[in-house]
Amino acid sequence: MQALLEAFRAALASLLANRMRSVLTTLGIVIGTGSVIAVVSLVQGFSASIKGQLAELGGSTLTLQAVNTNDNFRTGKLNYITFEDLDVVRYRVPGVGQVAPILVVSAPGLSYKGRTVTADVRGSTAEYAAVYGRWPSKGRFLAAADDRGRRRVTVIGEKLRDDLNMPKDPTGEYLRIGSEWFKVIGLMEKQGDLLGFSLDNYAIIPFDVGRSMMGASNQPFMQVSFTVPDLEQVNATRDRVTREVRAARGSRSAADDTFKVEAADAFVKQFDQITGTATLVVGGVVGISLLVGGIGIMNIMLVSVTERTREIGILKALGATRRDILVQFLLEAALLALLGGIIGIVLGIGAGFGIAALIPGFPPASVPIWVVAAAAGFSALVGVVFGIMPASKAASLDPIEALRYE
Numbered sequence: 225m226q227a228l229l230e231a232f233r234a235a236l237a238s239l240l241a242n243r244m245r246s247v248l249t250t251l252g253i254v255i256g257t258g259s260v261i262a263v264v265s266l267v268q269g270f271s272a273s274i275k276g277q278l279a280e281l282g283g284s285t286l287t288l289q290a291v292n293t294n295d296n297f298r299t300g301k302l303n304y305i306t307f308e309d310l311d312v313v314r315y316r317v318p319g320v321g322q323v324a325p326i327l328v329v330s331a332p333g334l335s336y337k338g339r340t341v342t343a344d345v346r347g348s349t350a351e352y353a354a355v356y357g358r359w360p361s362k363g364r365f366l367a368a369a370d371d372r373g374r375r376r377v378t379v380i381g382e383k384l385r386d387d388l389n390m391p392k393d394p395t396g397e398y399l400r401i402g403s404e405w406f407k408v409i410g411l412m413e414k415q416g417d418l419l420g421f422s423l424d425n426y427a428i429i430p431f432d433v434g435r436s437m438m439g440a441s442n443q444p445f446m447q448v449s450f451t452v453p454d455l456e457q458v459n460a461t462r463d464r465v466t467r468e469v470r471a472a473r474g475s476r477s478a479a480d481d482t483f484k485v486e487a488a489d490a491f492v493k494q495f496d497q498i499t500g501t502a503t504l505v506v507g508g509v510v511g512i513s514l515l516v517g518g519i520g521i522m523n524i525m526l527v528s529v530t531e532r533t534r535e536i537g538i539l540k541a542l543g544a545t546r547r548d549i550l551v552q553f554l555l556e557a558a559l560l561a562l563l564g565g566i567i568g569i570v571l572g573i574g575a576g577f578g579i580a581a582l583i584p585g586f587p588p589a590s591v592p593i594w595v596v597a598a599a600a601g602f603s604a605l606v607g608v609v610f611g612i613m614p615a616s617k618a619a620s621l622d623p624i625e626a627l628r629y630e
Contacts (some may be wrong), residue, residue: 227298229568232374233572233630235378236399236407240386242332245524246560246563247375248619249524249560249562249564249565250517250521250561250564250567251520251564252517252518252519252520252521252564253517253518253521253561253564253565253568253603253607254517254564254565254568254571255517255566255568255571256512256515256516256517256568257547257564257565257569257599257603258567258569258571258572259568259572260326260568260572260595260599261512261568261569261571261572261573261575261576261591261596262572262573262575262576262579262589262601263505263576263590263596263598264576264591264595265572265573265576265577265580265588265589265590265604266576266579266586266589267502267578268589268590268591268592268595269576269580269586269587269589269590270586270587271587271589271590272587272590275585278597281526281542282311283489284448284451284452284453284455284458284487285356285450285451285452285489286363286449286450286451286452286458286462286465286485286486287294287448287449287450287485287486287487288305288309288313288447288448288449288450288465288469288483288484288485289305289447289448289486290302290304290445290447290482290483291303291483292302292486294607297351303482304443304446305445305447305448305483306443306446307319307446309448309469309473309483311446311466312321312447312450312465312469312472313450313465313469314315314469316466316472317465317468318460318464319452319453319454319457319460319461319464320451320452320465321355321450321451321452321453321460322351322355322450322451322452323349323355323356323429323448323449323450324348324351324352324355324356324361324448324449324450325348325349325433325439325446325447325449325505326346326347326348326351326352326446326447326448326449327346327347327348327431327434327435327443327444327445327446327447328344328345328346328445328446329345329346329347329401329437330345330438330442330444331401331402331427331437332383332402333402334399334400334427335387335388335399335400335402336388336390336396336397336398336399337388337389339387339388339389341384341387341388343381343384343387343402343425343426343427343622344426344427345426345427345429346426346427346428346434347427347428347429347430347431347432347433347434347437347564348366348428348430348431348434349366349368349430349431350365350366350368350370350371350462350466350621352365352366352428353365353366354451355449355450355451355455356449356622358413358612359412359413359461360379360410360411360412360413361411361412361499362394362395362410362411363393363395363408363409363410363411363466363533364408364410364427365379365409365410366379366428366430368615371430371431371432371433372432372481373508374405374430374432374433375403375407375408375430375433376400376404376406376429377406377408377429377430378401378406378408378409378411378427378428378429378459379408379409379410379411379428379551380394380399380408380410380426380427380428381410381411381414381415381423381424381425381426381427382411382412382413382414382424383422383423383424383425384424384425384426384427385411385610387425393411395408395409395410395411396408399427399465400542401427401429401437402421402437404437406427406429410534410550412424412428413473413584417585422506432572433448437440440526443471444498445582454566458487460471460486462485465485466481466485468482475622491603492518515606517561517606518561518606518607518610519562519610520608521557521561521606521607521610521611522557522611522613522614524560525556525557525610525614526613526617528543528556528614536562544560546620548590550616553611553614554611554612556611557607557608557614558607558608558611559607559611560605560607560609561603561604561605561606561608562594562603562604562607563601565600565602565603565604566600566603567576567604570601572599573589575590576591577589578596583610
């Protein structure tokens with residue numbers, strides 16, 4: 225231990241004696257580590273924001289939706305969830321709790337006091353709020369009586385209210401959706417942005433009103449979300465819904481299915497896998513700069529060995545073993561890389577948060593502990609790996625020839 229501490233002291237003294245060269249040598253490691261930390265923190269922050277919003281639905285919410293491939297969109301032969309599918313989920317599957325269909329309503333524009341904007345118009349039922357965990361911040365949500373009476377009422381998102389320049393509390397105001405007038409009865413809680421798109425630019429109207437606006441001849445896009453009260457029955461309920469819908473459609477096997485039933489947490493898990501892979505790929509690409517920094521350390525250490533040949537000869541003449549010389553030069557290389565890594569981590573964290581703050585609507589950066597530990601450890605490892613050759617060269621010098629070196 226004493227010998228190791230002495231080697232550490234000698235390595236530190238050597239680095240301090242050549243401060244400028246040490247700083248320039250670590251520059252590659254600083255840039256590489258900082259880049260990795262900055263990129264990973266941005267990706268992780270983005271991932272955490274999206275997963276948080278998706279996870280709000282919870283694992284007990286299932287969604288029945290149509291499956292369409294690129295060929296379907298290219299040929300125009302699209303698959304749909306039908307009103308018959310909705311009835312199957314509502315009335316024929318045991319274990320289903322609240323059911324909230326969402327109908328995409330085509331509307332040329334939404335107008336208020338001469339101001340017209342575009343927004344998503346959805347037809348749904350009173351169960352929507354409970355199924356999706358979205359509640360009004362002002363007023364109330366749709367009620368079952370609104371749907372039965374086909375009342376022209378609506379609840380709107382915060383961005384739509386802002387775009388139409390409506391009052392802070394828009395309840396009681398009237399806006400026109402397409403060619404029909406609707407009374408605003410509620411303002412939904414703000415959700416923010418997802419993938420650069422606002423989640424608050426929408427209006428929800430009663431489901432049967434949306435059906436009448438679409439007309440009997442049009443096949444609307446629709447999905448059906450529903451809850452499963454018993455968490456242990458989520459998978460079983462999913463299978464029952466799949467079987468019943470398949471039977472109602474006359475499908476013979478899963479290969480004929482043009483629909484799928486997915487849990488809300490499935491989106492979270494899938495997205496987690498995607499962002500995890502993206503983090504590794506992007507971090508690996510940026511991490512190549514660490515190898516460049518390691519090559520720089522190796523070159524400088526080789527130069528250092530040449531410059532200190534006579535010093536190495538003196539140390540060996542005084543009794544220093546091959547191991548002592550090897551450890552000292554390895555420690556110098558590892559210290560250079562580790563110090564560069566620490567500086568890079570600090571700068572990378574600052575860069576990550578700074579870039580996230582400069583991009584409008586971008587979620588705050590998130591720096592996992594594992595990436596900090598991995599960056600510091602990898603930096604030191606780079607120093608050791610690329611310091612082996614110079615250290616081995618120094619340790620292998622013949623003391624007589626080293627003392628004669630000019």
